[in-house]
Amino acid sequence: MHRNSAIGVLLLATFLLASAPKSEACQVCVPFPGESLADRILAAEHLVLARENPDQPFTLQAIRTIRQGDPVPPPLELFLDSSTRRQLSLDEDLSILCEWSPGTGKWRRLALNSRSLAPVVEAILQNREAWEVDPAARVDYFAGYLAHEASVLSDLARIEVYRAPYDQLIRYADRIPREVLLERLANPRLMEWHGLDILFLARTGIPEDQELIREKVENDARWPVASQRTAWAIALIEIDGMAGIERISQLYLNGPDRSPEDIAAIREAFRIHAEHGRPELRDPIANAIRPLEVGMR
Amino acid sequence: MNKSLLFLASLPMLVLPAAAQDIAVTKEDINIGKKEYSPYLHQSYPNQVFWGDTHLHTSYSTDAGMVGNTLGPDEALRFARGETVISSTGVPARMIRPLDFLVVADHAETLGLAPMIEESNPELLKDPTGKRWHDMVKAGNGWEAYQEWKKAGSVGKNPMPNEGLQRTAWERIIDAVDQHDTPGVFTAFHGFEWTSTPDLRNMHRNVIFRDDAEKARSVLPFTMFDSVDPEDLWDYMEAYEEKTGGRALAIPHGGNLSQGLMFAVETFSGKPIDKAYAERRMKWEPLYEVTQIKGDGEAHPSLSPNDEFADYYQWDRGDFGLNAKEPEMLPHEYARSALKIGLEQEAKLGANPFKFGMIGASDSHTSLASTREENYFGKFAGAEPGTEHRFDDLVSQDLREDGDGSLNVYHWESLASGLAGVWARENTREALWDAMERKEVYATTGTRMLVRVFAGWDFESDEVHRPDFAVQGYQRGVPMGGDLTAASEGQAPKFMIRALRDADGANLDRVQVIKGWLDENGEAQERVYDVAVSDGRQIGPDGRCREPVGSTVDVMDASFTNTIGDAVLAAYWEDPDFDLEQRAFYYIRVLEIPTPSWVAYDCKKFMVEPPEGAVLVQQERAYTSPIWYTP
Numbered sequence: 001m002h003r004n005s006a007i008g009v010l011l012l013a014t015f016l017l018a019s020a021p022k023s024e025a026c027q028v029c030v031p032f033p034g035e036s037l038a039d040r041i042l043a044a045e046h047l048v049l050a051r052e053n054p055d056q057p058f059t060l061q062a063i064r065t066i067r068q069g070d071p072v073p074p075p076l077e078l079f080l081d082s083s084t085r086r087q088l089s090l091d092e093d094l095s096i097l098c099e100w101s102p103g104t105g106k107w108r109r110l111a112l113n114s115r116s117l118a119p120v121v122e123a124i125l126q127n128r129e130a131w132e133v134d135p136a137a138r139v140d141y142f143a144g145y146l147a148h149e150a151s152v153l154s155d156l157a158r159i160e161v162y163r164a165p166y167d168q169l170i171r172y173a174d175r176i177p178r179e180v181l182l183e184r185l186a187n188p189r190l191m192e193w194h195g196l197d198i199l200f201l202a203r204t205g206i207p208e209d210q211e212l213i214r215e216k217v218e219n220d221a222r223w224p225v226a227s228q229r230t231a232w233a234i235a236l237i238e239i240d241g242m243a244g245i246e247r248i249s250q251l252y253l254n255g256p257d258r259s260p261e262d263i264a265a266i267r268e269a270f271r272i273h274a275e276h277g278r279p280e281l282r283d284p285i286a287n288a289i290r291p292l293e294v295g296m297r
Numbered sequence: 298m299n300k301s302l303l304f305l306a307s308l309p310m311l312v313l314p315a316a317a318q319d320i321a322v323t324k325e326d327i328n329i330g331k332k333e334y335s336p337y338l339h340q341s342y343p344n345q346v347f348w349g350d351t352h353l354h355t356s357y358s359t360d361a362g363m364v365g366n367t368l369g370p371d372e373a374l375r376f377a378r379g380e381t382v383i384s385s386t387g388v389p390a391r392m393i394r395p396l397d398f399l400v401v402a403d404h405a406e407t408l409g410l411a412p413m414i415e416e417s418n419p420e421l422l423k424d425p426t427g428k429r430w431h432d433m434v435k436a437g438n439g440w441e442a443y444q445e446w447k448k449a450g451s452v453g454k455n456p457m458p459n460e461g462l463q464r465t466a467w468e469r470i471i472d473a474v475d476q477h478d479t480p481g482v483f484t485a486f487h488g489f490e491w492t493s494t495p496d497l498r499n500m501h502r503n504v505i506f507r508d509d510a511e512k513a514r515s516v517l518p519f520t521m522f523d524s525v526d527p528e529d530l531w532d533y534m535e536a537y538e539e540k541t542g543g544r545a546l547a548i549p550h551g552g553n554l555s556q557g558l559m560f561a562v563e564t565f566s567g568k569p570i571d572k573a574y575a576e577r578r579m580k581w582e583p584l585y586e587v588t589q590i591k592g593d594g595e596a597h598p599s600l601s602p603n604d605e606f607a608d609y610y611q612w613d614r615g616d617f618g619l620n621a622k623e624p625e626m627l628p629h630e631y632a633r634s635a636l637k638i639g640l641e642q643e644a645k646l647g648a649n650p651f652k653f654g655m656i657g658a659s660d661s662h663t664s665l666a667s668t669r670e671e672n673y674f675g676k677f678a679g680a681e682p683g684t685e686h687r688f689d690d691l692v693s694q695d696l697r698e699d700g701d702g703s704l705n706v707y708h709w710e711s712l713a714s715g716l717a718g719v720w721a722r723e724n725t726r727e728a729l730w731d732a733m734e735r736k737e738v739y740a741t742t743g744t745r746m747l748v749r750v751f752a753g754w755d756f757e758s759d760e761v762h763r764p765d766f767a768v769q770g771y772q773r774g775v776p777m778g779g780d781l782t783a784a785s786e787g788q789a790p791k792f793m794i795r796a797l798r799d800a801d802g803a804n805l806d807r808v809q810v811i812k813g814w815l816d817e818n819g820e821a822q823e824r825v826y827d828v829a830v831s832d833g834r835q836i837g838p839d840g841r842c843r844e845p846v847g848s849t850v851d852v853m854d855a856s857f858t859n860t861i862g863d864a865v866l867a868a869y870w871e872d873p874d875f876d877l878e879q880r881a882f883y884y885i886r887v888l889e890i891p892t893p894s895w896v897a898y899d900c901k902k903f904m905v906e907p908p909e910g911a912v913l914v915q916q917e918r919a920y921t922s923p924i925w926y927t928p
Contacts, residue, residue, distance in 0.1 A: 028440070028443060028447055028694075029444065029694075030691065030705075031694075031697070031698065031700065033698060033699065033700070034698060034699075035699060037701075057598070057599060057602065058598070058624065079621070079622050079623055081611075081614045081622060081703070082608065082612075083611075083612075083613075083614065083706075083710060083910065084703065086910050087909065087910045090909070090910060108699075109701050109703050111701055112703075152702075187686075189694070191440070191444075219436060219437065223433055223436075223438055223441060227441065
């Protein structure tokens with residue numbers, strides 16, 4: 001996904017989430033966060049690793065400071081739930097990564113810091129400046145963790161890669177095995193996370209996967225609450241090219257009245273292909289999207 | 298009467314031989330049909346424990362039916378009665394022994410949606426929202442339909458206000474329940490769950506009617522869309538009783554997910570509670586469901602640091618995914634601390650708002666009230682035995698935009714719990730409901746150990762061994778759920794306690810008295826006393842047995858033996874620290890010896906590795922309703 005477009009979508013999503021009551025989020029899905037763990041680590045003024053305070057059970061205390069900023073934060077005081085407490089008691093090397101920022105004035109947990117996460121946290125902090133200059137290098141670094149067995153790392157990688165420009169993103173399509181893509185797509189709880197899986201599925205070249213994408217686009221067009229409408233439309237254009245553009249136009253632009261949200265989702269798909277897809281599709285996309293732009297005026 | 302006379306008296310035609318004439322038999326001795334013989338003619342005290350689940354969901358609950366549960370109330374009741382039922386995922390299921398009673402407690406909100414979609418109910422199809430969801434499900438987009446329903450509900454908006462459909466679903470449940478209610482054999486209660494969840498904080502209550510179908514039909518279930526304030530639920534129940542002459546009670550549960558709301562000392566609208574509130578709450582909510590699949594709520598180890606058994610399946614991460622737990626919430630979430638707060642409030646208000654008895658229930662959404670570790674069918678149909686996400690299905694998820702996933706709770710963290718043991722004389726709606734109202738009930742975490750306790754002022758130490766100890770207990774004391782008053786100077790309450798293991802379960806480790814009291818500064822205190830321990834272990838002068846019972850569990854084999862522990866434990870206990878000026882409560886906790894958890898059984902059955910951090914060995918337990926002392 002194009003960075004600017006992605007940021008636009010991100011801002012829109014952030015706005016929608018901020019303006020809606022918190023509990024109006026999907027109640028049955030694992031939410032797809034606007035910020036990645038790397039964002040939070042890089043934004044933190046103070047970072048510590050914490051374990052249970054032996055003098056005050058069920059609370060955390062800092063055992064190592066990773067980043068010390070300014071001003072000096074108050075002592076770490078966070079409740080330690082029973083389940084995490086049990087995990088910590090079983091593994092001496094395990095800790096909890098916590099951050100404090102003057103903006104919130106509160107400590108918060110960022111992640112369970114395991115052996116596999118620790119070097120990544122280090123790399124994130126070390127590469128701060130380099131990644132500001134070369135964002136593609138940041139994506140490339142995290143793409144290496146797309147199939148990592150630790151979900152904290154594979155989830156982090158998914159968020160980072162999904163923000164990348166579409167033409168960079170699809171270069172990593174073979175990093176996640178097809179069976180994993182299908183398994184994840186079959187899990188409705190991961191609905192908000194399916195975007196990357198859909199885009200990668202469109203790159204497998206397997207006819208069954210392409211048929212699944214076509215069916216999904218047809219099916220989603222029938223319902224107002226379909227999720228990942230943008231990703232499925234991008235995927236259809238990826239596999240069917242001109243025919244895909246025409247079909248999406250029929251379903252959304254030339255058919256019955258569509259909600260502004262549906263139209264925005266389709267426009268976003270077109271825009272991504274227009275800016276980062278195959279050159280031969282750019283004119284047809286511009287033609288398809290023109291009525292919308294006229295309508296906008 | 299001696300044995301000779303007994304023999305003679307048993308002869309209907311008495312002819313005395315000459316050699317026996319020195320035996321003095323009077324006319325009064327020949328009394329068949331004339332005088333009372335049976336000692337039980339006038340006994341009326343509860344003498345049986347009936348086992349049941351007061352919190353069982355079927356496909357008529359939208360959060361069950363829309364996510365794979367295809368079994369309705371009829372199947373749920375058949376399973377509870379001991380029949381083999383095929384689960385929603387196609388697995389044959391049967392209980393070790395039938396239950397004695399069941400409350401089909403389906404969520405009142407959008408009751409019956411899934412079955413009506415399945416059957417393409419014509420009334421549902423007339424409702425625009427109902428039709429949309431119907432069409433979505435039929436087109437394979439059921440999850441999206443469910444998501445839409447859930448979103449609307451989470452902000453308190455009724456997505457499909459349709460009394461006709463609610464009536465249809467309610468009537469069907471009533472019909473199924475009535476069909477299975479067989480006085481003396483099996484009791485099926487009319488009831489429902491009121492699912493108040495303000496900002497995803499759990500305030501749920503199950504409403505149980507004492508009455509027949511006619512009375513139950515006269516109302517519709519009260520929903521969270523009607524109100525999320527418990528006082529409005531009490532208004533509903535009061536109106537029901539006035540209208541029908543029937544009776545209803547509500548059982549709160551899930552305080553651990555309430556973020557301190559469940560036992561708050563403010564009303565839901567934010568005012569300090571007062572005497573009227575306290576009296577009203579205890580009239581309508583005499584019981585608390587202390588243990589169930591979504592966590593055990595007896596005590597929290599951070600509140601009871603001297604209780605090494607308090608750390609048992611806590612779900613203390615937060616609410617249903619929006620807010621993390623903060624330590625100050627905990628006292629208002631767990632039963633023991635709530636009972637203590639109740640004493641403080643009683644001293645302040647003149648009435649105790651948290652003077653509740655305790656039961657366990659399953660809260661299963663599979664229609665299967667299976668609470669034994671080796672026979673656990675899970676929380677949802679999607680986590681039934683053998684399903685792909687049996688362990689890692691999310692029961693509650695971190696919904697925070699900036700969440701780190703630490704509010705996620707996975708199915709492997711659920712516990713196969715619990716059951717309600719009800720002391721009553723007969724298995725009827727009236728007898729069981731009345732026992733619930735007077736709190737002569739107790740909770741177990743899923744097994745069926747028998748527990749009995751009496752408190753009084755003049756019990757002798759050897760009376761607990763008398764075969765008729767219950768007669769003495771009722772005549773000169775009070776049972777669980779009762780009240781002691783009027784202590785005299787120098788007196789202390791004495792307790793007779795008996796516990797018998799589940800006939801098909803594990804031996805017992807120990808019997809404990811949990812005491813809470815209000816000290817001279819008006820602050821609530823608590824203490825745990827071991828009063829009977831197995832295997833000849835000793836109880837020290839501090840009232841505790843520090844020697845663990847040991848363990849016979851073979852985790853890999855998911856097995857244990859009853860070569861440790863005792864099948865029966867009995868205790869006579871006199872409170873050594875009693876102060877007649879101090880309010881107090883006492884409840885009994887009975888612990889079984891360690892046994893494998895359901896995760897351990899599953900790992901063996903399906904040859905899989907356990908999730909990291911999963912409980913593999915645990916100790917089932919029982920919690921009785923307290924006995925209160927009021928100066």
